Amino acid sequence: MTTVRLAPRTALFLPASNPRAIAKARETHADLVILDLEDAVRDDAKAEARAAAVAAANEGFGARLCAIRINAVDSGEHGEDLDAVAGSACDFVVLPKVESAGDAAAIAEACGKPLLAMIETPLGVLVAAEIAAVPGVAGLLAGVNDLRASLGIPAGAGRESLSLALQTVVLAARASEIWAFDGVFNALDDPEGLAAECRHGRALGFDGKSLIHPNQIEVAAEAFGPSATEIAEAEALIAAATGGAERYRNRMIETMHVEQARALLARIRQP
Structure with a gap:
């Protein structure tokens, strides 16, 4: 399935059981709001959160996309979710801990x-490649915290310990022309660290970043959007291109490079 709409740069997770967080999300510039029914919600608040998520999605988030993360397929809450x-009225459903194309197809x-x-x-x-190829799957989200735990990665280990897993997620998404989102950054008071991780995620090929606090939105949006230098280069390349393979600023370009430049410029018009 090819996703036509530009991929969100910022995907903000928030507990569906928290009305203040929902109200605040409507005032942010997040591209995608994900109402969480899973890890962020206590067991005794699941039913309340479910009703709140549906009400919030039905009210809408303006121009922002809205998703609901349901509980995993082996959870007692899964069917009701x-x-x-x-x-x-949500735009997407988010399924945690997906381990088979069959589960993905059944949920979609x-x-x-x-x-x-x-x-x-x-x-x-x-x-991941099998999951990404399922009709109805619009994107993959890397769950870095669970990946670290399940892989036995020590606390404090750097991102290089996840490089193969993260690149595999991107490869799977690109092979099926769907979105790919980098995982969350846990520190809430380290904008420099967040910016560095976002730059790394973009360098790997991710479209955007999963976030856990509104204060992270601006940093992530800037990192996953084009810089002034990139914009100027893209505009110059498009203006210079005349079709086919040709020399441009001491390098060879062709149609693919023009398409990449146009895609980059589309990012600056993204709401």
Whole structure:
């Protein structure tokens, strides 16, 4: 499935059980708001969160896309979550810990919503290409915290320990022409660290970043958007191109480079 709309640069997770967070999300510049029914919600608040998520999605978030993350397929809450999402106005359903194309296909069909599949386990990474190829899957999200835990990566280890897993997620998404989102950055008071991780994620090929706090939105949006230098280069390349393979500023360009430049410029017009 080819995703036509520009990929969100920022995907903000928030607990569906927190009305203040929902209200604040409507005032942010997040491209995608993800109402969480899974890890961010206590077991005794699941039903309340489910109803709140549906109500919030039905009210809408203006120009922002809206998704609901349901509980995993082996959870006792999964069936009720799925029924609720199917009847809601959300744009996407987010499924955690996806480990098979069959599960992805079943969820996308059952709820009638495009699916964002979270890749959070070793098995999920190994079958990511199969998951991405499922009709109805619109994107993959790297679940870095769960990946670290399931891979046995020590606390404090750098991003290089996840490089293969992260690049595999991007490769799988690109092979099926769907979105790919980098995982969350846990530190809330380290904008420099967040910016560095966003730059690394963009260098790997991710479209955007999963976020856990509104204060992270501006940093991530800037990192995953084109710089002034990139914009100027793209505009100059498009203006100079006359078709086919040709020399431009001491290098060879062709149609592919023009298409890349146009895609980059589309980012600056993204709402």
